[in-house]
Amino acid sequence: MRFSTRRGRHTVGQAGGVSATVLAIAALALGVAALATAAYTDNGGSGGGSTEDVVVETPSQGGTAAPAESVASGVNDIRQSPSEIPTAIGNRPPENVTVDLTTQELEGQLADGSVYTYWTFDGKVPGPMVRVREGDSVTLTLANDESSANVHSIDLHAVNGPGGGAVGTQTNPGESKSFTFEALNPGVYVYHCATPSVPTHIANGMYGLIVVEPEGGLPPVDKEFYIMQGEIYTEQPRGTEGHLDFNFDQMVNEDPNFVVFNGSFQGLAGPDALQAEVGDRVRIFAGNGGPNLISSFHVIGEIFDTAHLQAASEPSTNVQTTLLPAGGASWVEFTVDNPGTYLLVDHALTRAVDKGALAELVVTGPENKKIFDAPDAEEE
C-alpha cells in the first residue's frame, strides 16, 4: 500500500512478495498446540479459582535447534506482519491523504503442507493497516491486479456514504477506481471487499483495519500490534496436503475448518511471535473480518487495562476478554510485567487450539516475582 500526505509520500506495508524468513509451521504448530494443551490441563487442581494456568516459558535463546521453515520454499507468505503498523498520527491538523491498495489473488501457505488461493489487499491477510486522522480527506484508489480472475472492491466502515465506498470501487482486473471521503468519526474500523458474493470475498482474505485517530492522536505506547481474525472454509479437512479448495456450503453453514489470525494456522508464533519487553505498554488493534463468527479475544496471562469495546471511543477498564463482532474491532492496552510467552486466542478455544486462532506474545526482561512467582514452573 502506498500512503501519502501532503508532507510526502512514503510506503507502508509489504510488497507482497515471498518472505524468506521462517521456521516450519509443522514444528511451530505442534509446539504451539502442545503449549496450548499445557495451558489447559483440566483445572490443574490448583488453579486458584481459574481454569487457566499461566504458561510460564523462558523464551528460547536459539542456537541449538536448527531453524526450520515456517513457510515452504516457493510458497507465498500471505501473513500480514503484526508489527507492520503505520506511523502514529500525532498532533497534526487534518490533511488530504491518498491511499493506494491493490487487490491480488495468490496461492499462499495456510498450514504446514497446505496452501490456499487467497484473495487479498496487497498480497497480505489482513490487508495493510490504514492510519489517518479525524477530519482527513482521504482519496482511496483501488487497483485490481491484471492477474485477478474476479472483480474486487472496498467498503470501509470508516466511511459515511453508500456502501462505504463499494458503490464506487467495483473494479475489473487490470483497472483501478478512486473515491474520496472525509474521516468524520475517530476509531478503529474494518474494511473489506464488497463484491458479490461478499462473504466469499471476505472468507478468502479480503479484509483489514483503518485506524482513524482523534484530534491530538492516540497516546503513545511502547508497542503496537495488528491482528485480525478470519475464517477459512475448505473443502478438505485440516491436515490435508496440497491445495485446499474453498467450500461455499460450509461457509453458508458457518462451519470453518480454519479460524486464523493474520491468515494462517497459528502462524504468529515461534520466530514470528509478537515481541515485547517487560514494562512495555502494549496496544493491540484487533479486528474480525469474519465473515460469520464472533471472536472472544483474550490474552492468556494478561488483563486488558483498557479495552475499547467494539472500538468505541470511551474505554472500559480491567477487561479479560473482549468481543470482536464479525466486521468489528477493538483496541486493547496492557502493560507486560513478567517475561514469558503469552497466548493470544479466540477463547472459543477449539478455534484456537484446533483451528488456528492462536498467536504468541513473547516478553523478555527481568522477572517481577512480587506480581508473579511460580517456583514449580517447569524449566526448559
Ligand SMILES: [Cu+2]
Ligand atoms: Cu473481492
